[in-house]
Amino acid sequence: MKMKKKFFHYIVLLVSVSLVLSACKKDDDPAPTPVATSPTAGLSLLSEAYAIGAGTKVEVWAQASYFTGYNKLYLFLKDSVSGAAVKNATIQLHPMMDMGTMMHSAPFENPASVLSSDGLYPCAVVFLMSSMGGTWTLDATITNNVNGLTGMASFNVSVADLSVSRIKSFISSTSSETLFVSLVKPATPVVGMNDLEVVIHKKINMGMEFPADSSLTVEISPLMVSMGHGSPNNVNPVHMGMGHYTGAVNYTMSGDWQINFTFKDGGTIANNTTFFETIVP
Ligand SMILES: [Cu+2]
Numbered sequence: 001m002k003m004k005k006k007f008f009h010y011i012v013l014l015v016s017v018s019l020v021l022s023a024c025k026k027d028d029d030p031a032p033t034p035v036a037t038s039p040t041a042g043l044s045l046l047s048e049a050y051a052i053g054a055g056t057k058v059e060v061w062a063q064a065s066y067f068t069g070y071n072k073l074y075l076f077l078k079d080s081v082s083g084a085a086v087k088n089a090t091i092q093l094h095p096m097m098d099m100g101t102m103m104h105s106a107p108f109e110n111p112a113s114v115l116s117s118d119g120l121y122p123c124a125v126v127f128l129m130s131s132m133g134g135t136w137t138l139d140a141t142i143t144n145n146v147n148g149l150t151g152m153a154s155f156n157v158s159v160a161d162l163s164v165s166r167i168k169s170f171i172s173s174t175s176s177e178t179l180f181v182s183l184v185k186p187a188t189p190v191v192g193m194n195d196l197e198v199v200i201h202k203k204i205n206m207g208m209e210f211p212a213d214s215s216l217t218v219e220i221s222p223l224m225v226s227m228g229h230g231s232p233n234n235v236n237p238v239h240m241g242m243g244h245y246t247g248a249v250n251y252t253m254s255g256d257w258q259i260n261f262t263f264k265d266g267g268t269i270a271n272n273t274t275f276f277e278t279i280v281p
Contacts, residue, residue, distance in 0.1 A: 039085075039118035043074060046157075051142040053151030055080050056089070058140055061120070063187075066159045068130050069166035070182035070199055075111070075121045075140060079147075085119025088145040095125050095157075099134035104207030107180065107199075109242065114145060126167065126182050126201060126210070127159040168274045174265040178203040179213060181261070181274060184244065189251055189280045196220070196237055196249040196259070212243025217264040222249055225256045225277075251280045 043061040051058050059076040077086035091114075095106040106128050111121035125138060136157040143150040166183040185197035198218070201210040218237045222230055231252045237245035251257055256279055262272040 039120040040074070040076060046073075047138075047155040049153040049155055050080055051140070051144075051151035051153040054142045054144045054149045055147050056086055056142050056144045056149075056151065056153075057083075058142060058153040060138075060155060066127060066136075066157050067166070068127050068159055068161045070124060070126050070184050072122065072124050072184075075123060077116075077119050077121065077142065077144070079144075085116075086144055086146055087116050087119055088114055089116075089121070090114050090143040090145060091121055091123065092141040093123060093125060094139040094141065095127070095136065096139070097129070097134050097136050102207075104128070105210065107182075107201035107210035107212070107243075126180065126199070127157070128167065128169075128180060129159070130161040131157070131159045132161070164277050164279065166276065168276065170263070170271040170274050172263070172265060172270040174268050174270045179216075179263075179271075180210065181263075183276050185246075186249075186278075189249075189257075189278050191251055191254050191280055193233070194249050194251060195246065196235070197244060197246045198237055198261075199242070199244045201243055214239045214241075214243055215265065216245075216270060218245050218247070219262040219264070220247065220249060221260045221262070222251065223258050223260060224253065225258055227255070254280045256280075 040061045043063060045059055046062055046066060047060040049058055057078045057080045061074040061076055062071060075091060077089050079086055091111050093108040093110055095108055097104055107126040109124040111123045136159050138155045138157050139152055141152045167180060169178055169180045171178050180201045182199050184199055186194040200213040200216060202213045203210055220234055220236055222234060231250040233250050235248035237247035240246050249259055258275045258277045261274045263270045
């Protein structure tokens with residue numbers, strides 16, 4: 001009996017010692033190194049150039065290759081010598097297409113802030129047509145607010161048409177202006193409710209300027225083409241700023257759909273023949 005008790009104490013002691021040891025071992029382990037998530041994770045490098053004079057290397061990153069429509073781009077700015085991220089910069093975009101007989105610009109959105117926590121600056125360009133029709137260049141004038149220098153990076157951009165277009169244009173029957181409507185969301189439609197976002201720009205100054213248009217009222221009516229029916233509970237897009245209108249579209253089943261748009265200027269229909277086609281997987 002006494003022997004058993006001693007043995008029990010011995011076991012308890014052993015367990016305690018091993019617990020203390022393992023605790024010590026844990027303390028001695030270096031803290032797990034956090035996996036550094038790259039600011040460009042999930043994006044692809046599309047272009048790179050030096051902003052000559054600004055001491056800055058500019059990389060263009062995006063989720064997809066350049067396509068006809070609204071391209072969300074991310075400019076990654078680095079000091080051209082040290083490679084360190086430039087976290088304070090003023091960026092002015094300047095897209096231009098040379099079509100041989102004429103030139104035109106494109107809608108764009110400069111980065112919203114001069115400050116970036118990681119050197120990545122979100123911006124956007126709406127390429128109005130593919131490079132089949134001419135040569136696109138995207139210039140970015142960079143003022144590196146860290147070194148105080150300004151320079152321009154110039155990119156030759158190859159723009160491809162998508163199999164299903166994400167940009168449409170119409171001439172307003174009320175103002176006679178040409179308007180471009182770009183589909184921003186959904187990027188990949190699903191069965192059920194989808195966030196819907198379009199951005200509208202107006203062509204002025206012979207196509208050299210494309211200001212955002214916030215003047216229209218937008219109504220949508222989805223149609224499942226092959227079966228001839230619509231869907232309930234859609235939300236008409238309303239203007240949220242910078243020409244962006246957000247709402248929701250309900251795809252009740254997979255298959256071929258189109259979203260029919262009606263644009264109103266005041267109470268008058270400016271256009272009701274614009275639609276985006278999509279295939280819902
Ligand atoms: Cu063109």
